[in-house]
Each structure stands twice: as structure tokens, then as C-alpha cells.
Amino acid sequence: MFKTPDLFTIVDFYIDELFAAEDEALKEAAEAARRHDLPQIQVSPNQGKLLYLFAKLAGAKRILEIGTLGGYSAIWLARALPEDGKLITLEADERCARVATASIANAGLSGRVELVVGDATTTLPAIIGDAPAPFDLVFLDADKINYPVYLNLIMQCVRSGSLILADNVIRAGTVLAPRAEDPSALAARAFNKMIAEHERLEAVVLQQVGAKGHDGLAIARVR
Numbered sequence: 001m002f003k004t005p006d007l008f009t010i011v012d013f014y015i016d017e018l019f020a021a022e023d024e025a026l027k028e029a030a031e032a033a034r035r036h037d038l039p040q041i042q043v044s045p046n047q048g049k050l051l052y053l054f055a056k057l058a059g060a061k062r063i064l065e066i067g068t069l070g071g072y073s074a075i076w077l078a079r080a081l082p083e084d085g086k087l088i089t090l091e092a093d094e095r096c097a098r099v100a101t102a103s104i105a106n107a108g109l110s111g112r113v114e115l116v117v118g119d120a121t122t123t124l125p126a127i128i129g130d131a132p133a134p135f136d137l138v139f140l141d142a143d144k145i146n147y148p149v150y151l152n153l154i155m156q157c158v159r160s161g162s163l164i165l166a167d168n169v170i171r172a173g174t175v176l177a178p179r180a181e182d183p184s185a186l187a188a189r190a191f192n193k194m195i196a197e198h199e200r201l202e203a204v205v206l207q208q209v210g211a212k213g214h215d216g217l218a219i220a221r222v223r
């Protein structure tokens with residue numbers, strides 16, 4: 001999406017190969033997304049590995065993902081769960097959800113993953129109402145304009161020590177001075193300010209460069 005010098009991309013591939021080699025299920029999930037013409041915007045392999053490591057470090061048993069796409073990041077996250085763990089992943093687009101359901105099944109993870117189809121601004125309040133326990137980790141990666149809305153909802157279903165991750169919060173630096181025609185950058189800037197100043201959060205943004213251009217991952221821990 002955002003162009004950066006080639007060296008960052010080459011180094012990104014080096015890191016992928018060394019630390020985040022895809023097995024058959026991940027390769028097939030990426031291939032299915034291409035075959036079905038889904039947007040090619042899933043996390044890179046090493047970003048998937050980072051999500052996996054965060055989930056393991058957090059000892060997560062319950063994970064919430066907002067924005068499933070073809071299930072690529074869901075597979076990385078679900079693999080970090082214990083046998084009795086659970087990932088709930090929310091996707092508005094039915095076609096994406098069908099591809100994701102098949103890829104998650106192909107990875108042998110259907111038992112640990114629940115995919116909820118529908119606009120997450122609607123489905124999430126219901127999920128929060130029904131949830132038997134707070135989420136240990138939340139990965140926010142859906143429509144950027146609703147990040148502030150999602151944050152307010154997420155804060156209702158986390159506990160002290162929960163980890164909140166949010167993708168694409170730097171947007172090639174457009175968050176520094178968002179143009180009026182770029183509502184995603186405006187929302188990301190508002191979201192970053194919210195997590196920076198939130199009395200229940202301690203947060204930082206990790207700048208990222210590589211195959212997906214220049215962006216950033218927000219990392220927040222609930223007090």
C-alpha cells in the first residue's frame with residue numbers, strides 16, 4: 001500500500017524466511033486469498049509471528065480479532081492458543097468469511113476459532129454482552145475509521161493485564177497531518193491520542209517498514 005525503499009522489503013523477506021517460514025496451511029491460506037481476489041493486505045509472515053509471540057507472552061486463552069479477511073492472521077493467533085483456548089474473529093464481508101472459514105478449517109483450527117459475520121460495530125456489543133470472560137488479547141485490524149468506536153467497545157471486554165494490538169496506525173506518516181480526504185489517517189491519529197491518554201492504558205506504537213510499506217502497530221496494556 002505505502003511504498004518504501006527496496007532494502008526494507010528485501011530485509012523483510014530475509015526475516016520472514018529465517019523466523020516466520022510459512023507451513024502448508026499458511027501458504028494455502030495466502031493462496032486462497034489471492035485466488036478469490038481478496039485484498040492482499042493481510043499481515044506479513046513476520047507480523048503474523050509477532051502476533052503469535054504476543055499471544056504466547058500474554059498467556060492468552062481468549063483472543064478477539066476485529067477484521068478477519070481470509071483468516072491469515074487468525075491462523076497465526078489461534079496457533080498460540082492452548083487446546084481449550086478460543087479466538088473470536090469478526091468479519092463484515094461474507095465472501096471473506098467463506099474463504100477464511102475454509103482456510104481456518106484447512107489449518108485444523110475450526111475447534112478453537114469462532115468467526116462472526118457482520119459489521120463489528122454491531123456484532124461486538126452483542127459478543128461483549130454474551131462473553132463468559134474478558135479477552136486476554138485483542139487484535140484490531142478492521143475499518144480504520146471506526147478504530148475509536150472499537151476502542152471504546154474493547155475497553156468493556158478486557159481486564160487488568162490484557163493486551164490490545166492495533167494494526168495500521170502510522171499509515172506512511174499520514175497520521176502526522178491527516179488531509180481531510182483521508183478519514184482513515186484522521187481516525188488513526190484520533191485513536192493514537194486516545195490510547196496515549198487513556199487512564200486505563202499504557203501504550204506505545206511500534207513503527208514498521210517492509211513488504212507492506214511504512215506503517216505502525218499500536219501496543220497497549222490495560223492497567
Ligand code: SAH
Nearest residue numbers: 042043067069072073091092119120142143
Ligand atoms: N487481520 C487480517 C486482515 C484484515 S483486513 C489479516 O491480517 O489476515 C480488514 C478486514 O476488515 C477486511 O476483511 C474487511 O472486510 C473487514 N472489515 C471492514 N470493516 C468492517 C466492519 N465494520 N466490521 C467487520 N469487519 C470489517
Ligand code: DHB
Nearest residue numbers: 001041042043141167168
Ligand atoms: C489496508 C488495511 C489493512 O489492515 C492493512 O494492514 C493494510 C492496508 C487497507 O485497507 O488498505
Ligand code: MG
Nearest residue numbers: 041141167168
Ligand atoms: Mg492491517
